[in-house]
Amino acid sequence: xxxxxxxxxxxxxxxxxxxxxxxxxxxxxxxxxxxxxxxxxxxxxxxxxxxxxxxxxxxxxxxxxxxxxxxxxxxxxxxxxxxxxxxxxxxxxxxxxxxxxxxxxxxxxxxxxxxxxxxxxxxxxxxxxxxxxxxxxxxxxxxxxxxxxxxxxxxxxxxxxxxxxxxxxxxxxxxxxxxxxxxxxxxxxxxxxxxxxxxxxxxxxxxxxxxxxxxxxxxxxxxxxxxxxxxxxxxxxxxxxxxxxxxxxxxxx
Amino acid sequence: xxxxxxxxxxxxxxxxxxxxxxxxxxxxxxxxxxxxxxxxxxxxxxxxxxxxxxxxxxxxxxxxxxxxxxxxxxxxxxxxxxxxxxxxxxxxxxxxxxxxxxxxxxxxxxxxxxxxxxxxxxxxxxxxxxxxxxxxxxxxxxxxxxxxxxxxxxxxxxxxxxxxxxxxxxxxxxxxxxxxxxxxxxxxxxxxxxxxxxxxxxxxxxxxxxxxxxxxxxxxxxxxxxxxxxxxxxxxxxxxxxxxxxxxxxxxxxxxxxxxxxxxxxxxxxxxxxxxxxxxxxxxxxxxxxxxxxxxxxxxxxxxxxxxxxxxxxx
Numbered sequence: 001x002x003x004x005x006x007x008x009x010x011x012x013x014x015x016x017x018x019x020x021x022x023x024x025x026x027x028x029x030x031x032x033x034x035x036x037x038x039x040x041x042x043x044x045x046x047x048x049x050x051x052x053x054x055x056x057x058x059x060x061x062x063x064x065x066x067x068x069x070x071x072x073x074x075x076x077x078x079x080x081x082x083x084x085x086x087x088x089x090x091x092x093x094x095x096x097x098x099x100x101x102x103x104x105x106x107x108x109x110x111x112x113x114x115x116x117x118x119x120x121x122x123x124x125x126x127x128x129x130x131x132x133x134x135x136x137x138x139x140x141x142x143x144x145x146x147x148x149x150x151x152x153x154x155x156x157x158x159x160x161x162x163x164x165x166x167x168x169x170x171x172x173x174x175x176x177x178x179x180x181x182x183x184x185x186x187x188x189x190x191x192x193x194x195x196x197x198x199x200x201x202x203x204x205x206x207x208x209x210x211x212x213x214x215x216x217x218x219x220x221x222x223x224x225x226x227x228x229x230x231x232x233x234x235x236x237x238x239x240x241x242x243x244x245x246x247x248x249x250x251x252x253x
Numbered sequence: 254x255x256x257x258x259x260x261x262x263x264x265x266x267x268x269x270x271x272x273x274x275x276x277x278x279x280x281x282x283x284x285x286x287x288x289x290x291x292x293x294x295x296x297x298x299x300x301x302x303x304x305x306x307x308x309x310x311x312x313x314x315x316x317x318x319x320x321x322x323x324x325x326x327x328x329x330x331x332x333x334x335x336x337x338x339x340x341x342x343x344x345x346x347x348x349x350x351x352x353x354x355x356x357x358x359x360x361x362x363x364x365x366x367x368x369x370x371x372x373x374x375x376x377x378x379x380x381x382x383x384x385x386x387x388x389x390x391x392x393x394x395x396x397x398x399x400x401x402x403x404x405x406x407x408x409x410x411x412x413x414x415x416x417x418x419x420x421x422x423x424x425x426x427x428x429x430x431x432x433x434x435x436x437x438x439x440x441x442x443x444x445x446x447x448x449x450x451x452x453x454x455x456x457x458x459x460x461x462x463x464x465x466x467x468x469x470x471x472x473x474x475x476x477x478x479x480x481x482x483x484x485x486x487x488x489x490x491x492x493x494x495x496x497x498x499x500x501x502x503x504x505x506x507x508x509x510x511x512x513x514x515x516x517x518x519x520x521x522x523x524x525x526x527x528x529x530x531x532x533x534x535x536x537x538x539x540x541x542x543x544x545x546x547x548x549x550x551x552x553x554x555x556x557x558x559x560x561x562x563x564x565x566x567x568x
Contacts, residue, residue, distance in 0.1 A: 083343075087341070088337045088339035089343050096330060
């Protein structure tokens with residue numbers, strides 16, 4: 001009960017900060033939109049290549065873009081935490097009886113909300129280009145994005161609390177997120193990759209999310225790959241929360 | 254309100270364990286304003302962080318606000334307020350919101366938190382900027398808001414970590430008034446400071462920590478007497494050698510130094526030492542030019558106890 005109340009209080013705090021500067025939603029969604037406008041058209045001529053998944057260029061590409069949004073959007077959240085850390089706000093909360101887990105969850109829920117708003121914007125923009133979503137597919141997709149957001153932003157917060165400094169946090173995040181992106185099959189389907197690359201990609205949890213997302217948009221909503229993707233992202237979220245919460249309750253020297 | 258016995262905190266470093274706090278015994282009674290002084294790196298902040306539940310002690314016992322620090326940190330948290338050196342408000346949030354959420358985190362209802370926030374904004378003279386983001390605040394306003402945040406839930410004990418560092422003289426005087434008001438209201442205040450005159454002006458008792466250990470503890474007057482006694486400056490007509498010879502070896506003089514053509518005598522009680530000095534010098538035919546009595550400052554105490562001047566370490 002206390003956890004729920006504290007999480008709500010924290011969520012509310014960060015939501016208010018967020019709506020006082022909503023430009024970040026647009027900035028966050030700008031990058032995937034650029035991919036949509038300037039990259040996706042290239043795929044149109046590739047759809048007939050053997051191995052390219054069926055469903056059309058946009059139905060293949062946009063689900064991956066949503067995963068990318070989740071990855072990049074959530075990994076940037078550590079910057080605001082470092083600013084708060086420096087201002088003494090986190091210390092101040094840790095001296096109150098507030099639930100430590102809520103310090104993490106309240107923020108992560110706000111990040112999820114941001115991601116969902118951005119996802120809907122992106123989906124809306126993709127429809128004129130030829131994306132044909134189904135209502136059920138979009139709903140499960142949003143659930144998948146929420147799980148990625150929860151896992152990735154928890155991990156991002158743990159990293160921010162451990163490093164306490166933008167100058168070490170930024171290189172870490174960029175160094176990690178690029179291989180995660182390339183090995184997820186977001187830009188081009190991994191079915192086109194040589195076997196060794198496909199094997200490496202199997203270690204990347206996000207590749208399962210991308211496969212699940214493509215199935216959701218291409219009429220395979222009930223496929224085992226969807227469940228697998230959801231289960232792996234749920235596991236990632238649980239691991240992320242465990243690591244993040246531990247960081248929030250530990251001494252921050 | 255605070256009782257610690259052999260409180261210790263060890264950090265691991267590449268060159269082996271470092272004892273930041275090496276067995277600290279403190280007793281702070283309810284209602285006192287207690288000053289905690291020490292050079293940077295002496296263990297001051299580590300002690301403060303342990304007492305405010307931010308960092309678990311490596312060993313030792315402590316009760317804070319009536320509860321065991323190690324067994325019931327949650328109960329301790331409910332009763333203490335903590336104002337850190339770095340501040341505690343976020344630039345994109347208004348002062349009022351910071352206060353309200355603080356109250357809510359201690360379990361207050363929305364209406365109660367808002368009422369208490371309004372009360373504090375009033376008494377801390379922050380009404381005019383209450384609904385502006387804190388990035389627009391002056392240094393003094395920000396610091397007062399920090400104190401307000403620490404006081405939101407009416408704690409029995411308030412930790413103030415260098416409450417006036419970096420403030421202009423006016424804001425500093427304003428903060429002193431605030432600490433005095435807390436004392437009058439019965440709140441126990443545990444404060445660290447780099448300014449000895451601040452400790453002198455505000456604190457009932459003072460402890461000095463150096464190299465992780467308490468090196469002096471007592472009321473400001475006790476400390477000054479214990480360490481340095483009083484200082485008597487003696488000026489003579491002409492050279493000081495004769496006076497020096499006469500006074501050297503008198504048991505009521507603890508220490509004798511020469512400085513700028515005058516003698517500086519450290520004595521236990523200046524009031525009784527002065528007539529004796531006059532008699533001795535008069536009897537020997539040395540003409541006194543000047544004779545003055547000085548109370549030692551906490552600076553003297555600090556210097557004697559740690560071998561460093563506090564201001565040098567204040568960087």
